[in-house]
Amino acid sequence: MLSVLVLSLLAAPLIHAQDSPTDEDAFFxxxxxxxxxxxxxxxxxxxxLTRRIGGRLAGSPQAAAAVEYTRQMLDTLGLDSVWLQPVMVPHWERGEPERVRIVNSMKMGSVDLNALALGNSVGTGSAGITAEVVELRSLDEVDSLGEQLRGKIAFFNQPMDPTExxxxxxxxxxxxxxVYGASRAARYGAVGALxxxxxxxxxxxxxTGSTVYDDQADPIPAIAISTNDAELLSRLLREEPVRVYMRNNSRMLGEALSYNVIGEIRGSEYPEEIILVGGHLDSWDVGTGAHDDGAGCVHAMEVLRQIRLMGYQPKRTIRCVLFMNEENGLRGGRAYWKWSNEQKEYHTAAIESDRGGFTPRGFTADGHDEVFTKKFKRVIEWIPLLAPYGLDFEKGGSGADISGLKSQKxxxxxxxxxxxxxxxxxxxxxDGxxxxxxxELELGAASMLSLVYLIDRYGLD
Amino acid sequence: MLSVLVLSLLAAPLIHAQDSPTDEDAFFxxxxxxxxxxxxxxxxxxxxLTRRIGGRLAGSPQAAAAVEYTRQMLDTLGLDSVWLQPVMVPHWERGEPERVRIVNSMKMGSVDLNALALGNSVGTGSAGITAEVVELRSLDEVDSLGEQLRGKIAFFNQPMDPTExxxxxxxxxxxxxxVYGASRAARYGAVGALxxxxxxxxxxxxxTGSTVYDDQADPIPAIAISTNDAELLSRLLREEPVRVYMRNNSRMLGEALSYNVIGEIRGSEYPEEIILVGGHLDSWDVGTGAHDDGAGCVHAMEVLRQIRLMGYQPKRTIRCVLFMNEENGLRGGRAYWKWSNEQKEYHTAAIESDRGGFTPRGFTADGHDEVFTKKFKRVIEWIPLLAPYGLDFEKGGSGADISGLKSQKxxxxxxxxxxxxxxxxxxxxxDGxxxxxxxELELGAASMLSLVYLIDRYGLD
Structure with a gap:
C-alpha cells in the first residue's frame, strides 16, 4: 500500500495537468x-572522473576513458537510448613543464615564475626565447604600442576587476x-606572450586556458604566469628593463577521433520537443576538471537518473549531452548543432552547466530575438516555485556548447x-x-531537474 | 580637486538626507x-587570529592573546574609544586526546573511533569506562528507554536532516x-554518552560543542564521534551487542578573568542610539576558529575600519563588540547585556555575524513583540537597495551574544x-x-556595513 501511495503522490502533477503552476508543482x-x-x-x-581518470584534454587517452566511463554509467540508468556521436578534435599536447624566468634583474637576480603554457600554444623550440618584456594593461594597448613590440615579449597584465x-x-x-593577446602582438613582431x-x-x-591564433601572423608561444608573479614582474618593470627567458615545447599533434556522449528518455506526448541538459566532458590537462566541467557532466547525468528513480514519465524528450572539446575547439558543440539541424530537430530548451558545482543561484536565459521575450515571460512565472531554493532567472549567455542551438528558437x-x-x-x-x-553538487542537479520538470510540464511554446 | 570631488561624492547621502532610500544610497x-x-x-x-594565535577557548592563553591582538588592531583604526570589558569565564580543559574504542566485537574485533570530548564534559577517570552501548535516534527516546540506560553508554545518533x-x-x-543528551541519560543511570x-x-x-549538565544527576562524560563512525557503530548494533571503552580526562578548572573587546565611533546626532556589530572572539580549542567565529570578529572590525577609511561620519554610535565565551558559557554576552542595561543604553540595532565567512545571502531579523513588525517593515523597504548584492531579510534568530538585548526593543x-x-x-x-x-569574507563585511549605513541614515524608530 505504501508504494502505491508514494507512486500516486509522485505522479500527481501528471494526472492533474493544468496551465499554471500549482501546489502540486511545489510538492513535486x-x-x-x-x-x-x-x-x-x-x-x-x-x-x-577526477580521481580515477583525471585531466581529460580532447584527444588524450583520459578523454577516451571519460567517454567510455560516462557511456557505461548512462547505460546503467535504464534510458531509452545511449549513443556516441563521433567528432574530430584537435589534439594539443603541453609537453615538458614550461619555464618562465626573469634573467639578470639588477634588483632581484634570476627568478623563476609559476607558469603554464596556454592551450593551443606553439612551443618556443628547445632553446627557449629570451627577450625584453613590454607590459600591456589591456588587449587594446597592442595597437597603440605597435612597433614597440617588435622582438619583445608582450606581457598582458589586466587583472580581473574585483568589484564585479x-x-x-x-x-x-x-x-x-x-584568447587574442598572442595573435595580436604577433602582428607587430612580438616573439612571445606572457x-x-x-x-x-x-x-x-x-x-591555463585557450589562446587562438589567426592567419595574420605566425603564431608565437603564449604562457600564463600566476597573479603574484604578474604583480612581481610589473613592479620590477617600473624600476628597470626586464628580460625574460621562456620555454615550452607544446605542440598541436593533429586531429583525433573522439565523441559526444548522449543519453535520452523519449517523451510520451511530444517526443519531438527536446529538453537538453549538458556539460562538457573534456577538461584541461592540468588538474582533473572537477568544477570545469566534471560537475556539469554529473549534474546532467543525475537529472536523467532522478527522472527514472522517481518514476516520472516526461511528456517531452529529455536528453543528456556530454560535449567533447569545449576547452580548446568547441568541436563537440559544433558537430552536435550541425547534426541536430540536419535531423530537423527542435530543442525547446537546452540547459548547460559549465560554471562549477557551487551552491545554486538560478539560471541565465538566452534565445533568438524573435522568441526570447515571450518565452522568458513564461519562465519568469515559475520564480515563486523556485525562489524557496534560492533560484532566480536573469537574461544572459547560456553555455558555449549549446549556444549554436539558438537558431532552433x-x-x-x-x-x-x-x-x-x-x-x-x-x-x-x-581544480580537483x-x-x-x-x-552543493547535489543541489545543482536538483535545481536543473526542477527546471526541466517545469519546462516538461508546461512547455515553452 | 580630485580629493574634494571624491569627498563630496562620499558625503552626498548626508548632505541630502531624506526619509526614503534614494539613488544616492545605491551609489553609497x-x-x-x-x-x-x-x-x-x-x-x-x-x-x-588563526595561524598565529590559534584555537581560543575561553580561559586559555590563546583567548588572552586574541583579546590583546584585537584590542591593538582596533586601536589602529582611529576610533573614538576602545576598551576591554572584564568578564569571568569558565575555564574548561580537554586534557589528553580522548579515546573511544569498540571492544571485542564478534564481527570486527576492536576498532578505534574518531572522537572528541564535548566541551564542558567531565572526564572518565584515568581508567576509562567500558560498558554496553544503547542507541537512541533522538533526545526524546531517553524517557521511553528509561531504566534500560542504567549502567550503559547512551549513543545519540540522530543525523542532521539533509533535506533541510x-x-x-x-x-x-x-x-x-x-547539549542535553548526557544530562538526560544520566538521570536514568547511564554511565557515559556518545x-x-x-x-x-x-x-x-x-x-565538539558544548554539553550542559543540570543538577538532577551527577554529570557523566560525553564524547562526540564522527558521522562515519556513528554509522559503523549503528550497523554493528543491529547485529550484536556492542561494548565500548571510552576515556577522556577533561575537566573544569574553575573561573578565569577574560574580556569582551569593544571599540566605537560615536554618533554625531543621536549618539545615544547604538548600532552594534559583533561576533565572538572565543572558539573551540580544536582547529583555529576561522569560520566560527574569527570571520564574524573580523567582519565587525572591518565595518568600523571602512567607516573611517571612507570618511563617513555616522549620526548614530557604531560599536563593535567581540564577545568572549559564546561557545561554552555565553558569559561575555550576559555581562554585556547586564552592563548595557545598567547604563540605560539603547541598542537601536545589533548585528551578529556567527554563521561563517561564506558568500552573503542576507540577514535574519528578530525583536521584541511590541516593536518587531513595525520596525521590520521599515527594513523590508531597503531590499531593492540590497538585492543587487544577493541580500534579503527574513524573520529568524539573530545571534546568541546579542539575543539578550531584545528587552531594549x-x-x-x-x-x-x-x-x-x-x-x-x-x-x-x-575549521582553519x-x-x-x-x-567571500570581504563581501560579508561589505554586507554588514551596508545594513549599518542604512540603519544609521534612516533610523528604525
Missing part, C-alpha cells in the same frame, strides 16, 4: 530536492588578453551557481575533487 | 563594496542530543551567509584559515 519540486539530497550518484561519478560581484563578468572583461592568470585573488597558481539556459570561488580553481592544477562539495 | 552602497573588495584588512586579521536547505535548521533539530557529530556529510572528523539581526558548507567545519580541527575565502 520538494520531492526532487528530497530525493537528490538523500540518494544521488553525482558525487561518486565525479570522484571517478559576478566573477564571470570580471572574467569576460579580462579574458580577451588570453599572460596574467585569470584569477580573482593573488596567489602562486598559474591558470527554443530557450537556452546556463545553470548559475555562486560565482565567488570559481576562478580560484578554473583551469588550474587545483576536494574543492567540490557533495551537497 | 556601491562604494562600500568597491572599497571593501579592493582595500580590506579582514582577511589579514583572520590569518593572524538551510543547514542551520537541520542543526537546530539535531543539536539537542549534544554523540553523533553534527555534520551534514559522512566523514571521519569528530565535531531595538532590532536584532543575524548575518546570513550561504549555509551549505558551514557544518563541514563547525567545531572541528579543520584555508577554508575561508578572502573575497
Amino acid at each position: 519540486i520538494r520531492k526532487i530536492y528530497d530525493h537528490t539530497l538523500t540518494n544521488s550518484q553525482c558525487y561518486d561519478w565525479l570522484q571517478y 560581484l559576478n566573477t564571470f563578468a570580471a572574467y569576460g572583461k579580462a579574458a580577451g588578453q588570453r 599572460v596574467r592568470s585569470l584569477n580573482t585573488r593573488l596567489d602562486d597558481i598559474p591558470h 527554443g530557450l537556452l539556459f546556463g545553470f548559475k551557481p555562486d560565482s565567488q570561488r570559481y576562478f580560484d580553481y578554473h583551469h588550474t592544477p587545483i 575533487p576536494d574543492v567540490v562539495n557533495k551537497r | 552602497i556601491r562604494k562600500i563594496y568597491d572599497h571593501t573588495l579592493t582595500n580590506s584588512q579582514c582577511y589579514d586579521w583572520l590569518q593572524y 536547505l538551510n543547514t542551520f535548521a537541520a542543526y537546530g533539530k539535531a543539536a539537542g542530543q549534544r 554523540v553523533r557529530s553534527l555534520n551534514t556529510r559522512l566523514d571521519d572528523i569528530p565535531h 531595538g532590532l536584532l539581526f543575524g548575518f546570513k551567509p550561504d549555509s551549505q558548507r558551514y557544518f563541514d567545519y563547525h567545531h572541528t580541527p579543520i 584559515p584555508d577554508v575561508v575565502n578572502k573575497r
Whole structure:
C-alpha cells in the first residue's frame, strides 16, 4: 500500500495537468530536492572522473576513458537510448613543464615564475626565447604600442576587476588578453606572450586556458604566469628593463577521433520537443576538471537518473549531452548543432552547466530575438516555485556548447551557481575533487531537474 | 580637486538626507563594496587570529592573546574609544586526546573511533569506562528507554536532516542530543554518552560543542564521534551487542578573568542610539576558529575600519563588540547585556555575524513583540537597495551574544551567509584559515556595513 501511495503522490502533477503552476508543482519540486539530497550518484561519478581518470584534454587517452566511463554509467540508468556521436578534435599536447624566468634583474637576480603554457600554444623550440618584456594593461594597448613590440615579449597584465560581484563578468572583461593577446602582438613582431592568470585573488597558481591564433601572423608561444608573479614582474618593470627567458615545447599533434556522449528518455506526448541538459566532458590537462566541467557532466547525468528513480514519465524528450572539446575547439558543440539541424530537430530548451558545482543561484536565459521575450515571460512565472531554493532567472549567455542551438528558437539556459570561488580553481592544477562539495553538487542537479520538470510540464511554446 | 570631488561624492547621502532610500544610497552602497573588495584588512586579521594565535577557548592563553591582538588592531583604526570589558569565564580543559574504542566485537574485533570530548564534559577517570552501548535516534527516546540506560553508554545518533536547505535548521533539530543528551541519560543511570557529530556529510572528523549538565544527576562524560563512525557503530548494533571503552580526562578548572573587546565611533546626532556589530572572539580549542567565529570578529572590525577609511561620519554610535565565551558559557554576552542595561543604553540595532565567512545571502531579523513588525517593515523597504548584492531579510534568530538585548526593543539581526558548507567545519580541527575565502569574507563585511549605513541614515524608530 505504501508504494502505491508514494507512486500516486509522485505522479500527481501528471494526472492533474493544468496551465499554471500549482501546489502540486511545489510538492513535486520538494520531492526532487528530497530525493537528490538523500540518494544521488553525482558525487561518486565525479570522484571517478577526477580521481580515477583525471585531466581529460580532447584527444588524450583520459578523454577516451571519460567517454567510455560516462557511456557505461548512462547505460546503467535504464534510458531509452545511449549513443556516441563521433567528432574530430584537435589534439594539443603541453609537453615538458614550461619555464618562465626573469634573467639578470639588477634588483632581484634570476627568478623563476609559476607558469603554464596556454592551450593551443606553439612551443618556443628547445632553446627557449629570451627577450625584453613590454607590459600591456589591456588587449587594446597592442595597437597603440605597435612597433614597440617588435622582438619583445608582450606581457598582458589586466587583472580581473574585483568589484564585479559576478566573477564571470570580471572574467569576460579580462579574458580577451588570453584568447587574442598572442595573435595580436604577433602582428607587430612580438616573439612571445606572457599572460596574467585569470584569477580573482593573488596567489602562486598559474591558470591555463585557450589562446587562438589567426592567419595574420605566425603564431608565437603564449604562457600564463600566476597573479603574484604578474604583480612581481610589473613592479620590477617600473624600476628597470626586464628580460625574460621562456620555454615550452607544446605542440598541436593533429586531429583525433573522439565523441559526444548522449543519453535520452523519449517523451510520451511530444517526443519531438527536446529538453537538453549538458556539460562538457573534456577538461584541461592540468588538474582533473572537477568544477570545469566534471560537475556539469554529473549534474546532467543525475537529472536523467532522478527522472527514472522517481518514476516520472516526461511528456517531452529529455536528453543528456556530454560535449567533447569545449576547452580548446568547441568541436563537440559544433558537430552536435550541425547534426541536430540536419535531423530537423527542435530543442525547446537546452540547459548547460559549465560554471562549477557551487551552491545554486538560478539560471541565465538566452534565445533568438524573435522568441526570447515571450518565452522568458513564461519562465519568469515559475520564480515563486523556485525562489524557496534560492533560484532566480536573469537574461544572459547560456553555455558555449549549446549556444549554436539558438537558431532552433527554443530557450537556452546556463545553470548559475555562486560565482565567488570559481576562478580560484578554473583551469588550474587545483581544480580537483576536494574543492567540490557533495551537497552543493547535489543541489545543482536538483535545481536543473526542477527546471526541466517545469519546462516538461508546461512547455515553452 | 580630485580629493574634494571624491569627498563630496562620499558625503552626498548626508548632505541630502531624506526619509526614503534614494539613488544616492545605491551609489553609497556601491562604494562600500568597491572599497571593501579592493582595500580590506579582514582577511589579514583572520590569518593572524588563526595561524598565529590559534584555537581560543575561553580561559586559555590563546583567548588572552586574541583579546590583546584585537584590542591593538582596533586601536589602529582611529576610533573614538576602545576598551576591554572584564568578564569571568569558565575555564574548561580537554586534557589528553580522548579515546573511544569498540571492544571485542564478534564481527570486527576492536576498532578505534574518531572522537572528541564535548566541551564542558567531565572526564572518565584515568581508567576509562567500558560498558554496553544503547542507541537512541533522538533526545526524546531517553524517557521511553528509561531504566534500560542504567549502567550503559547512551549513543545519540540522530543525523542532521539533509533535506533541510538551510543547514542551520537541520542543526537546530539535531543539536539537542549534544547539549542535553548526557544530562538526560544520566538521570536514568547511564554511565557515559556518545554523540553523533553534527555534520551534514559522512566523514571521519569528530565535531565538539558544548554539553550542559543540570543538577538532577551527577554529570557523566560525553564524547562526540564522527558521522562515519556513528554509522559503523549503528550497523554493528543491529547485529550484536556492542561494548565500548571510552576515556577522556577533561575537566573544569574553575573561573578565569577574560574580556569582551569593544571599540566605537560615536554618533554625531543621536549618539545615544547604538548600532552594534559583533561576533565572538572565543572558539573551540580544536582547529583555529576561522569560520566560527574569527570571520564574524573580523567582519565587525572591518565595518568600523571602512567607516573611517571612507570618511563617513555616522549620526548614530557604531560599536563593535567581540564577545568572549559564546561557545561554552555565553558569559561575555550576559555581562554585556547586564552592563548595557545598567547604563540605560539603547541598542537601536545589533548585528551578529556567527554563521561563517561564506558568500552573503542576507540577514535574519528578530525583536521584541511590541516593536518587531513595525520596525521590520521599515527594513523590508531597503531590499531593492540590497538585492543587487544577493541580500534579503527574513524573520529568524539573530545571534546568541546579542539575543539578550531584545528587552531594549531595538532590532536584532543575524548575518546570513550561504549555509551549505558551514557544518563541514563547525567545531572541528579543520575549521582553519584555508577554508575561508578572502573575497567571500570581504563581501560579508561589505554586507554588514551596508545594513549599518542604512540603519544609521534612516533610523528604525
